[in-house]
Amino acid sequence: MGNRKNKKKKKQKNLERLKSIERNRRIEESIKKESEKYEQEVKLLLLGTGESGKSTFVKQIQIVYKSGFDLAFKNLFKTAIQMNLVLHTKILVMGMEKLGLEFDPENESLAKDFLEIEETICEFGSDELKETIKILWKDPGLKKAFENRSILQVPDTHSYYLDQIDRITKRKYVPTDQDILYCRIPTTGVKVVDFFVNDVPWKIVDVGGQRSERRKWIHQFDDVTMIVYVVAMSEYDQDLYEDETVNRMRESLELxxxxxxxxYFEKTACSILYNKFDIFEQKIKKGVSLSKCFDDFEETSDVEVAKEFITNKFTSCATNEHRKVYNYYSCGIDTENIKSVFNYN
Structure with a gap:
């Protein structure tokens, strides 16, 4: 009887020992897999000056490689879009005097009253504010001011929201992916997004591009697989928001x-994403010359010539002859071109 009990206890102990061994094996395998995953993870460092389009790049990744935007995220952008609609329209209205422009007489008092609105507390609960903006947007003077938006630091995408005002001011308005891609909210601090491309883990690190944010860049230099430097091609005739004595593209080139x-990046792959190519193309065709930024540019309205001129300016800055610089061209909402960046090898 006693021997039977001892055998049973011994069998139970052996069983528990085997379970423990199996459990430890599984833990070790899990640790090994996580370690291998970490070793093959691609870390992409997203750099560029303020308003170059880095945040849009990250939002496109969210759409293409993750689950898109949840309702809470969309509601945040709803507020930002509606506030920016008022704010940037006010900048246009105020900028008309600077540009020597005037409203039609019947719109002068309406414009004056509009400037009294505080965009930080504006609500579109009634149609009055919406109708005011719609009337002002139809005024030839404001249209002319928008044509000179680069001088006034108004985003190119503002006309998109003005044309969509009936939809985006509805009480139950939910921003579309395109609405969110067009919305400009400056990046502050460091944002990290993890995602997979063809079962390979990627980590994208986005840091603010404004001058005050760049001191944080050096903390992200470790273990970088690839740099993606974003250039706003269309901003060759614009000045920095932080310093209106400095040309935006000149700043981007020096950076x-x-x-x-x-x-730190001597052996790191490097890609340049020339963003806002669609707006760049429009400007070149309209005769907005690259000579506003580059004295050595020979006048032409040929988009391809202008495109190659800018590309050469940037690629010639990379003096490391052992590293290839990959060039991509994109407009703000072109997700297909974004995909090409992740096939660089």
Missing amino acids: FKSTANNE
Whole structure:
């Protein structure tokens, strides 16, 4: 009887030992898999000056490689879109005096009253504010001011929201993916997004591009697989928001030069994403010359010539002869071109 009990206890102990071994094996396999996953993870560092389109790039990744935007995220953008609609329209109205423009006489008092509205507390609960903006937007003077938006620091996408005002001011308005892609909210701090491309884990690190944010960049330099430097092609005739004495593309060019030749990135793959190509094309065809930024540009309305001129300006800055610089061209909401960045190898 006693021997039977001892055998049973011994069998139970052996069984528990085997279970423990199996459990430890599974844990070790899990740790190994996580370690291998970490080793093959691609870390992409997203750099560029403020308003170059980096945040739009990240939002496109959210759409293409993740589940898109949840309702809470969309509601945040709803507020931002509606507030920006008022804010940027006010900037246009105020900028008309600077540009020597005037409203039609019947709209002058309406414009004055509109400037008294505080965009931080504006609500579209009634149609009065919406109708005011619609009337002002039809005024030839405001249309002319928008044509000179680069001088007034008004986003190119503002006309999109003005044309969509009936839809985006509805009480139950929910932003579309395109609405969100067009919305400009400056990046502050560091944002990290994890996602998979063809079962390969990627980590994209987005840091603010404004001058005050760039001191944070160096903390993200470790283990970078690839740099994606975003250039706003259309901003060659615009000045920095932070310093209106400095041309935006000149600033971007100098920043890329210091980034591409940084010792931390000597063996790091580098891609340049030339963003806002559609707006760039429109400007070149309208005769907005690259000479506003580059004295050595020979006048032409040929988009391909202008495109190659800018590309050469940037790629020639990367002096590391052992590293290839990959060039991509995109408009703000072109998700197909974004996909090409992840096939760089």
